[in-house]
Amino acid sequence: MPTPALHSLYVRPVKSLGGSSPVEAAVEPWGLAGDRRWMLIDTTAKVVTQRQFPRLALAFAEQLPDGGARLSAPGMEPLSVAVPEPSATIAAEIFQSKVEAVPAGAAADAWFTAHLGHDVRLVHLDDPARRRPINPKYARPGETVNFADGYPLLVTTVSSLDALNSLIAEGDHPEEGPLPMDRFRPTVVVEGTAPWDEDRWTRIAIGEITFRVAKPCARCVVTTTDQTTSRRGKEPLRTLARHRLIGKKMIFGQNLIPEHTGTLRVGDPVEILG
Secondary structure: OOEEEEEEEOOOOOOOOEOOOEEEEEEOOOEOOOOEEEEOHHHHHOOEEEOHHHHHHOOOOEEEEOOOOEEEOOOOOOEEEEEOOOOOOOOEEEEEEEEEEEEEOHHHHHHHHHOOOOOOOOEOOHHHHOOOEOOOOOOOOOOOOOOOOOOOOOOEEEEHHHHHHHHHHOOOOHHHHOOOOOHOOOOOOEEOOOOHHHHHHOEEOOOOOEEEEEEEEEEEHHHHOOOOOOOOOOOOHHHHHOOEEEEEEEEEEEEEEEEEOOOHHHHHOOEEOO
16 A cells, blocks of 8 residues: 555635645645635525536636636636725625625626626635634634635545445446546545545644544535536435445545644645544
8 A cells, every 4th residue: 555645735716616736735724725715695695606506617716826816717708806805794604604704896796697697796704713613513612614615624535536436337327437536626635545544534644734534524416516517417426325324424535624734735645643
């Protein structure tokens, strides 16, 4: 078995959009630097994701040096969005929790409304250090998260994806496989471990940074969305339901909380601490 190492990193400035795969990224207490500091909300201020609009998979956001984001999508003129000036916040709702967020402005709202054909607004997380606490069942006092579903980072492994794809090939919809890792939208991907080894992790080190493993990642309909076409299929949920049902949740990957800040680099050694 090769030595476990960091295979890849992913930063997605806008929740549910595509992003980039840098060779290194700074780790902040609430996630990778620049990751999911923006999200979309509907007219009732509830979060909008690929769950409702698979077409979001076709849009990309590139982080700008000043913290802004450059948006692109097929048939749309690119748009650069600056970090909004401090102003009155919106009480946005993200999965039954409220978070104060700053409106990005009319131009960004119009861009996304045109792309989706639905009235949406773009908002920015101005102060992740205090805006959104992590579920206290799994976190320590004062720990916060960006606009990710619930936790600062998500780790998946190359070997578990290979194992899952083998199961898909033997299942009811082999034509849908093999699936790429982008279906699972991780922030960090590890190679050199045994399939499903991450199920037993409680604490790991990647390079200079240690992480607590908070809880397994339950998967949703977004994983069935082809991130290059926005079309939906049956997999991987059909296969996960048969082979990766833990409790009543379909599991792939583990949610992480950083114990301190630092920088991750592709190729960093990974050590299982518990």
